[in-house]
Amino acid sequence: MQVNVRIEAGGSSLGSPSGHPLPTLTPHVKIFDGDIEQILLSSEDIQGKIAETGEQLTRDYAGRDLLLVGVLKGAFVFMADLSRHINLPLEFDFMAVSSYGAATQTSGVVRILKDLDHEIIGRHVLVVEDIVDSGLTLSYLLKNLRTRKPASLEVCALMQKTGVQRVPLDIKYKLFEIPSVFVVGYGLDFAERFRNVPYVGTLRPEVYRDAVS
Numbered sequence: 322m323q324v325n326v327r328i329e330a331g332g333s334s335l336g337s338p339s340g341h342p343l344p345t346l347t348p349h350v351k352i353f354d355g356d357i358e359q360i361l362l363s364s365e366d367i368q369g370k371i372a373e374t375g376e377q378l379t380r381d382y383a384g385r386d387l388l389l390v391g392v393l394k395g396a397f398v399f400m401a402d403l404s405r406h407i408n409l410p411l412e413f414d415f416m417a418v419s420s421y422g423a424a425t426q427t428s429g430v431v432r433i434l435k436d437l438d439h440e441i442i443g444r445h446v447l448v449v450e451d452i453v454d455s456g457l458t459l460s461y462l463l464k465n466l467r468t469r470k471p472a473s474l475e476v477c478a479l480m481q482k483t484g485v486q487r488v489p490l491d492i493k494y495k496l497f498e499i500p501s502v503f504v505v506g507y508g509l510d511f512a513e514r515f516r517n518v519p520y521v522g523t524l525r526p527e528v529y530r531d532a533v534s
């Protein structure tokens with residue numbers, strides 16, 4: 322898919338000095354394509370579902386004081402897109418928790434690296450998470466947030482891996498179920514790379530081998 326971009330500022334068009342249109346930009350991050358083995362969720366799949374979920378959230382939270390709590394770093398891309406489909410006044414806050422580092426398996430140990438900036442007592446909190454794998458991270462976070470007495474506490478997760486959850490979880494808004502494979506892109510990383518890939522996919526085995534050698 323190609324997107325023609327035209328930037329307007331202060332009422333004047335910022336085309337090239339000769340008046341020709343700006344070069345065509347593509348949202349595809351092609352530099353990583355050689356590392357990706359298979360695309361599981363295309364950019365179009367993701368954006369379509371996000372628009373639907375945004376409409377649902379707009380209906381569900383109408384008239385309520387909504388606070389989106391993003392789980393860093395993985396959820397930042399999803400949260401940015403999702404929030405722009407929620408047609409309500411809302412606020413953002415973020416938590417950072419320990420991730421897998423350069424490993425692809427959860428350690429089961431969750432550490433808060435950054436806490437919320439503000440209290441959530443009496444707020445309608447929606448936790449925005451990139452992916453639920455074992456569920457240990459989310460389960461810990463929800464338990465922790467519940468003690469702070471929000472008016473409501475729900476979860477919106479972009480993906481959930483099937484058949485690997487180790488704790489029962491109630492995820493009210495879940496956009497996709499995917500098989501239990503390690504994925505990157507759309508905010509998710511391997512060793513801090515690939516977060517800016519605009520789709521979700523698996524990596525070629527060589528990428529893992531190169532990372533440990």
Ligand code: IMP
Binds near residue numbers: 421454455
């Ligand atoms: P859980 O505690 O096992 O559910 O893991 C949740 C966290 O691990 C997510 O928020 C991600 O940061 C990370 N994670 C889980 N699966 C993947 C994956 O396939 N790719 C990248 N990160 C993942």
